[in-house]
Amino acid sequence: MEIKDKDLIYHYGSNIALFQYIFQDASDVIFRPFQIDGRKACLIFIDGLINSKDIQYHVLHELLFHRPDEFITMEQFEEKLVSVTQVEDLESIQDITNKILEGNTVLIIDGKNRALVIDAKEFEKRGISEPESEAAIRGPREGFIENLRVNTSMIRRKIRSEDLNVISKSAGEKSKTSMAVIYLEDVVDKDVLKEFNSRLDRIKIDGILETGYIEELIEDNPWSLFPQVQITERPDTVAANLLEGKIALVVDGTPFVMIQPQLKLVLFRHRW
Template structure:
């Protein structure tokens, strides 16, 4: 369990052992002794000793976090093989004339050097020089850019984010090649010192939104951040709500599209999931490839998702309510069929539905946690075998198996996993209300749910907009996706200036002869 750090007394960090302004000394042995004390029992920290014109020098780095070949060729080779060419021995001379690594900086504070080493940089310390050279030669084993597994698409880019912060920012920079794309770097976590970057397009993102995002991140005091989910929970508006208020994605094209609409992206080092804020309810029902297909296909797919999200939420509850309290609503032929199938069932419809829904969720969870090849077989065969066996044993009825299966399929149509899991969780209280009060309970539950959705905000933006509050002009990209030549304006909720997205009158037409 992660814990918040409420007072400076609780901060068990490096800063407790080292004054923030302790400078380097001219005696290299003294400096190395201090650094070795701070890195005591850290077997992965390497102190590489060598000599430069009879002066002792050390390279300090973390084994596994640096590009060894780059360090050997651009630093050690230059300093050892070309030792006779070295002129005056000082930090400025080495930085400008000897070291051939692209990014080089200086520091004369021990705590800054420790921080840079732990970030994957290499520190060069030379005797009688009170400045250290920081060599930016990060490397090590990293996952290659590949297609995202959680957001597959038929049409669109196949590249996805990785666990490297700079690789991820470069993927976004390749999409938006503008100097107005700003990247603000931050660090969160007193122990993990996790790097993150806030991305926005100057002139599109609201200044108030950018300030609010920066303020919420700056007030975080926690010992470690290992995934973007930590940040999401610490900066959202309504932490007790079932619904996600910040979108996460693995796709650079999705991030670029949202940035162009005036939103802000947060990239966290160590995870491929990027946060996008603010987010609305309808945003979670949209897939990135909606904008790559022709608009007729996108409209059909969006309406399909909207219909099936209602099925995923309400169908089991509706079945329980009708079969328990409102049998007169069922056509006679269908009623006879349901009654005959339930004749030998020992449980009421509500208990039957709960058993099947919980079993279905357990099978789905087992399929995710098991190895990929085995998991798919277990989830599919388990559902078929258990469902068929339960019907033959007279524990559940065949119509209930059909209802639960259709509900499960409906939940898979939601493109965003965090919204899909929220709908799956809310299905259970809706079933309880239906089992207790029938259709009246479903209506009460729906009113409460709709009221809650209308009351939510994401960084000040109404969560249910543009439906609540109503804004007809914003409907071009909600229930439908109009052609690109008609979406000439950006959403007014996010952009308060530079609303024009494209030139007017871009609708294509046959070429007319003069």
């Protein structure tokens, strides 16, 4: 079914049937129907990717025990009834589907042609520890992990500057892997940044599972004797390179962060 240009309609049953069709072979996608004073509603989420306590106490509890005169619009749902940090409303079926696949919870309400997207994600992740591949005698004993936001937060702890830009991107036609391009606005070479972003945007591949996929797709000469990118697990190494005007690429699902350019003349000598 083509859903790219479709939006939600005001009919609850049709909206739910559409998402049930989209996720018909996904047994881990949960549909949790309930009623709000006789009005049909449903939460849609992926089991194992959400914080069930947040959904139970900050979403379901608020929705099930409100007074009937407390809401009329989706904005009032968002402002009064859902006490979580990040909430947005969407109407595009494709956008809502992508949000569910990212680990968000979606609320569909009868008579509404928009859905509330609730950020209550919770992934299993290992604790921060010293990277075995880059042990240091002196310096911090922390290393990146597989969670994108944990990794970007460790970089922000090192560089507490308003000039530190963290730009979200995604890659992979199927995997839709989240990435973050990080640089210092006042010291980065704008031409290098433009070329780097251009190369990222031109990547066409089904899945990005590790930083090495990106490395192979953007470098000029795979057989060069000179390293064209630097890979590290250490936040302090990334911070030091950012202060020198370099660019970091953090990829969700891997503790290895890419630093560009390692050798500017080698990497960006040839334009695509």
